[in-house]
Amino acid sequence: MKKVNQALMSLLAVTLAGTLLTGCGDDVGKVSLGLFTTKDVIIDAKQDPKIPGVTCHISRIEANLDFADPSDMGISCRQTGPISAADIAKIDKSKHGEVVFTESLSILFKTLKVRRIYDAPNQTLLYLSYSTKETNGSHKHALSTVPLYGSQAWVDPAISAAQPK
Template sequence: MKMKAWIGIMFAAATSLLAGCGDDVGKVSLGVFTTKDVIIEARQDPKIPGVTCHISRIEANLDFADPSDMGIACRQTGPILPADLANIDKSHGGEVVFKASLSILFKSLKVRRIYDVDSQTLIYLSYSTKETDGSHKHSLSTVPLYGTQAWQAPAAQNGEPAAKN
């Protein structure tokens, strides 16, 4: 009995800490007879302030369920400059830009930014660090740089001159 009380207290503390992460922009109840809600948060990329990601996830207060599903949609919400791209990790693994603890069961939500040089696109991958039903839950969103100040015309190919802007 003491263990259940301790777990309940730790869960409530973790939930209250998570509430301070990001800007909550929406909350939808999943029904009268459930304690689960869909939370929508807005997060600005810390190195590329012209990109905002909206992340939806299940919040299960007072529930020992361990939901891992999430969704992500990232969009250009301001200028994206060449100087912004100069400061990001351009490796194939990219870098973690957001991280939040989702439960006392050692699960967290991470969002990783990866830069696709060939298509000049920022890729945002959200994923759960805990395996659920044999797979890690994940979701993907892209922000093309075309039309931004950071976009560069492709180099000449096959001896033809590069396109002019």
């Protein structure tokens, strides 16, 4: 019985800490889905840690006091500052890219991740947001792109093709 009480107290502490921390950070918007629901759409702004000239806005459902576990999300990333060739040189250029943001969304082991992938032929940054929990046979995901054209990191294809390799 003592172990059960300790486990319940630990769970309560984690839940309370998570609730308090949701008010901190990068929240830029919160929209209620109605008077008779405990669900809200939360909009966060996240700056790419290696490319500070890119900001991603991520929308997701927050279901307070609800046993529903929604996984839908949206993402929109834009160039909000300079992007240099040095910034691009620092990133993982493999096909699977690298995780740039992670956020726990529930005590039921669901996580929202945003992965950056570099599309070298098109000189474009891809930001893929996805849920680690399968819902109705599907992993929810969304994609946003940031073309480098017009930035300091863009290389004219005619010039790069003429350079010796």
